[in-house]
Amino acid sequence: MKKGENEKIEIELLLQAILLKYGYDFRTYAKSSLKRRIMRRLSLSGIKTISEMQHRVLNDVNFFETLLLDFSINVTQMFRDPFFYKALREDIVPALRNQPAIKVWHAGCATGEEVYSMAILLKEEGLYNKSRIYATDFNEKVLKISKEGIYPIDRIKDYTRNYIQSGGRSSFADYYRARYDFVKMDSSLRKNVVFADHNLVTDSVFGEMDLIVCRNVLIYFNRELQNRVFKLFFDSLSDEGFLCLGSKETVKYSDLSDDFKAIAKGQRIYRKENHQTSKARIRDKKTQVKDEV
Amino acid sequence: MRYDTIVVGASAGGMQALRIILSTLPADFPMAVIIVLHIQSTSDGFLIDYLNSICEITVKEADEKEKIMPGIVYIAPANYHLQIEEDRTFSLSIDEHVNFSRPSIDVLFETAADVYNEKLIGVVLTGGNRDGSSGLKRIEESGGFTIIQDPETAIADSMPQSAIAQCKTARIVRIEEIGPLLIALSESYKADFICKAVK
Numbered sequence: 001m002k003k004g005e006n007e008k009i010e011i012e013l014l015l016q017a018i019l020l021k022y023g024y025d026f027r028t029y030a031k032s033s034l035k036r037r038i039m040r041r042l043s044l045s046g047i048k049t050i051s052e053m054q055h056r057v058l059n060d061v062n063f064f065e066t067l068l069l070d071f072s073i074n075v076t077q078m079f080r081d082p083f084f085y086k087a088l089r090e091d092i093v094p095a096l097r098n099q100p101a102i103k104v105w106h107a108g109c110a111t112g113e114e115v116y117s118m119a120i121l122l123k124e125e126g127l128y129n130k131s132r133i134y135a136t137d138f139n140e141k142v143l144k145i146s147k148e149g150i151y152p153i154d155r156i157k158d159y160t161r162n163y164i165q166s167g168g169r170s171s172f173a174d175y176y177r178a179r180y181d182f183v184k185m186d187s188s189l190r191k192n193v194v195f196a197d198h199n200l201v202t203d204s205v206f207g208e209m210d211l212i213v214c215r216n217v218l219i220y221f222n223r224e225l226q227n228r229v230f231k232l233f234f235d236s237l238s239d240e241g242f243l244c245l246g247s248k249e250t251v252k253y254s255d256l257s258d259d260f261k262a263i264a265k266g267q268r269i270y271r272k273e274n275h276q277t278s279k280a281r282i283r284d285k286k287t288q289v290k291d292e293v
Numbered sequence: 294m295r296y297d298t299i300v301v302g303a304s305a306g307g308m309q310a311l312r313i314i315l316s317t318l319p320a321d322f323p324m325a326v327i328i329v330l331h332i333q334s335t336s337d338g339f340l341i342d343y344l345n346s347i348c349e350i351t352v353k354e355a356d357e358k359e360k361i362m363p364g365i366v367y368i369a370p371a372n373y374h375l376q377i378e379e380d381r382t383f384s385l386s387i388d389e390h391v392n393f394s395r396p397s398i399d400v401l402f403e404t405a406a407d408v409y410n411e412k413l414i415g416v417v418l419t420g421g422n423r424d425g426s427s428g429l430k431r432i433e434e435s436g437g438f439t440i441i442q443d444p445e446t447a448i449a450d451s452m453p454q455s456a457i458a459q460c461k462t463a464r465i466v467r468i469e470e471i472g473p474l475l476i477a478l479s480e481s482y483k484a485d486f487i488c489k490a491v492k
């Protein structure tokens with residue numbers, strides 16, 4: 001198909017232009033989502049071709065920022081997938097309880113709803129004071145909203161329901177104050193949170209984390225980039241640290257499928273498998289077999 | 294083989310329609326079948342268990358990054374758009390609803406048309422909205438084979454009606470004849486015959 005072929009080339013060139021001009025690399029994102037975002041922006045903005053869009057992006061930084069927002073898809077919720085948070089409470093909290101300090105990394109935190117959910121959970125479990133949460137995203141605009149913690153009030157009904165389903169121990173209303181059409185999250189929830197710009201495509205390892213939460217971000221990456229990010233997470237985790245993915249994301253089809261062990265039934269919660277120890281285990285087994293023979 | 298993949302969209306009444314079609318397909322059916330069924334925002338695997346219990350062909354939820362294989366029926370997970378990548382793997386997205394739906398039939402059909410071109414069969418079934426029409430049109434334009442459930446046999450007819458209005462060459466087929474038609478299309482010599490008959 002001629003049309004499809006040219007379109008593909010135009011998209012590659014557009015992504016190349018964005019990389020050269022602004023340093024954001026989308027070339028290893030899953031193509032079908034990107035294409036849909038591009039086509040949608042094309043029809044909204046009245047631009048006729050992708051090549052024309054490339055010209056616009058190069059010469060108009062505001063247009064680039066619009067496109068960046070399009071590409072980053074910041075849809076999120078508090079206590080999204082309540083049963084995930086329930087599993088966090090039941091399966092991970094006990095393992096963290098005895099640690100002197102807890103480091104949590106939210107990679108791709110969008111507008112921060114997930115971060116406040118985690119802060120509430122840790123608080124209710126009596127772990128917040130010894131925790132530090134690193135909340136990162138590659139989009140400055142959404143990070144700013146995260147820091148402010150101000151959300152439209154019409155979403156609170158859903159969030160309250162999610163909170164209750166997730167095993168919340170108190171009243172959700174304790175954690176925010178309503179003003180006009182908005183709620184502001186309690187500032188005590190932010191006390192131990194560090195918000196930072198971090199790009200999973202280009203930036204490197206992030207401390208010795210006990211828990212990494214990266215949900216609904218990897219679905220936008222192709223396999224090659226997913227492999228890179230799983231490696232990055234592996235290297236950023238402490239021994240036996242936890243990795244939490246979105247409910248439809250999996251390490252199963254990646255190069256690192258053997259390096260993480262699924263631990264919660266029905267949830268995508270993994271524990272880092274220590275290479276050295278598991279290799280040693282295999283070696284032990286082999287010598288054992290030999291000895292027996 | 295003339296065709297290698299089938300995409301199907303269904304909404305209200307879709308469960309029953311899928312049961313009728315999928316239960317006719319043999320375990321060694323040589324094409325992949327990829328389905329969007331508009332359902333509730335939470336799904337618990339019931340649909341898949343149920344379909345597996347009555348079908349010879351294997352039915353499973355489409356996994357992120359999974360390689361698409363012939364002889365398997367894939368169902369889009371609730372609350373995500375299901376898309377097909379050029380390397381014939383699935384990808385998911387949680388961007389905004391399309392036609393008030395997520396998963397949206399149009400999203401699946403359009404990304405599938407881009408990848409499979411004339412090797413694709415698109416099927417629009419019963420439903421009370423208009424999702425799937427522009428996707429089916431896109432399949433038609435890329436040279437694929439298009440089928441619409443005869444509205445007379447549909448529990449809700451606006452989805453097939455809307456698709457009929459947009460797709461000029463689509464075949465309008467009674468629900469009980471769709472399965473046999475797909476089987477015939479999977480056998481290449483018959484497929485050529487059927488295609489000629491349509492033109």
Ligand SMILES: C[S@@+](CC[C@H](N)C(=O)[O-])C[C@H]1O[C@@H](n2cnc3c(N)ncnc32)[C@H](O)[C@@H]1O
Binds near residue numbers: 142198
């Ligand atoms: C759909 S949101 C997920 C939000 C939240 N984690 C959730 O599950 O509700 C995806 C987020 O990933 C971020 N993102 C996309 N590419 C990224 C990258 N290369 N580095 C860091 N963040 C990225 C986007 O900016 C967006 O905020």
